[in-house]
Amino acid sequence: MIVQEVGSNNRISELDLDTVLIDICGSNNKIDIVKNQNIRNLTVKIIGNNNSVIIKENIAIKEQLYIYIDEHNTYLEIGKNTTFENTTISIADMNNKVIIGEDCMFAAGTKILAGDFHSIIDLNTKRRINYGYSVVLKNHIWVGLNAKILKNVTIEENSIIAAESLVTNNIPANSIVGGVPAKVIKNNITWTRERIVEGQNIQNENFSNILDSNLLKYNLEDFSQEVRGWIFLEEKESSNSKLYLEITYENNVVERKLVPLTARKDVSDFYENMKYLFSGFLFYVRENQKLKRVKFIIENGDFIGSRTVDLI
Numbered sequence: 001m002i003v004q005e006v007g008s009n010n011r012i013s014e015l016d017l018d019t020v021l022i023d024i025c026g027s028n029n030k031i032d033i034v035k036n037q038n039i040r041n042l043t044v045k046i047i048g049n050n051n052s053v054i055i056k057e058n059i060a061i062k063e064q065l066y067i068y069i070d071e072h073n074t075y076l077e078i079g080k081n082t083t084f085e086n087t088t089i090s091i092a093d094m095n096n097k098v099i100i101g102e103d104c105m106f107a108a109g110t111k112i113l114a115g116d117f118h119s120i121i122d123l124n125t126k127r128r129i130n131y132g133y134s135v136v137l138k139n140h141i142w143v144g145l146n147a148k149i150l151k152n153v154t155i156e157e158n159s160i161i162a163a164e165s166l167v168t169n170n171i172p173a174n175s176i177v178g179g180v181p182a183k184v185i186k187n188n189i190t191w192t193r194e195r196i197v198e199g200q201n202i203q204n205e206n207f208s209n210i211l212d213s214n215l216l217k218y219n220l221e222d223f224s225q226e227v228r229g230w231i232f233l234e235e236k237e238s239s240n241s242k243l244y245l246e247i248t249y250e251n252n253v254v255e256r257k258l259v260p261l262t263a264r265k266d267v268s269d270f271y272e273n274m275k276y277l278f279s280g281f282l283f284y285v286r287e288n289q290k291l292k293r294v295k296f297i298i299e300n301g302d303f304i305g306s307r308t309v310d311l312i
Helices: 265-270
Strands: 004-006 019-025 030-033 043-046 051-057 060-069 075-078 084-090 097-100 110-114 135-137 147-152 153-155 175-178 183-185 217-222 226-234 244-248 252-259 278-282 291-300 303-310
Touching: 004 183, 019 097, 060 097, 084 097, 097 110, 135 147, 135 175
Parallel strands: 004 019, 019 043, 030 051, 043 060, 051 075, 060 084, 075 097, 084 110, 097 135, 110 147, 135 153
Antiparallel strands: 175 183, 217 226, 226 278, 244 252, 244 291, 291 303
């Protein structure tokens, strides 16, 4: 980590990485980055005093994350499991905040601008009228390519900001917004990092529907606080397959994850020398949420199939 400092009493986490640059001109600033994680391509530049930057665990930066603070008494927090392609976060007003929740995803060219770097003056009152206010992104927000989020905005959880959008107002939960300025395009949605292909018809009749046969074998061991178990697929049917696990809560909120498949000789020997693919899976359940069903989704070329296990 490269640190350039002009000032005193600044507290900076120690990271053994030469791709992290900390540049501070001021005093009593705090940069707290959780240790033992792969933070790379990060630049933090602070001009001012008494500012705090908090970066929690499992942050991934593919290209560059640039944080620029040009004021005093500001606060920036980035929640765990959040990912960045190429993003700039700027704070340009005293006492301002930027808070990013958990499991957010920022595409290339995205920007958060919490404040203006220049003043707009009312000629009658001679007072500034463009003070900046805080920006808050709740958990699980997807910010699309080249989208910009301006001051005084709260984006509720599970929402999507479409590419090239300019966000100037609050965004409701579970919605897609787009445009300049951004407006709600669709409500009652959520999103997942995995690319799901679903709903296609079987175009190859020689590819049997393994999810409607005994060639798919599964076991659910527990589904109170977590969904866990195992699943087998016959290799000749599934060597190029993708398997997804989808869980539905009692309130009809849906979550999905991609489940990796691994060849297991011990399993094939047990099942009369047939070659099987095996996967164990673990899916943590949201706190105080009751599950309604578990669904297995298989994709292989033009074939899409599914099997649903109702729990209530």
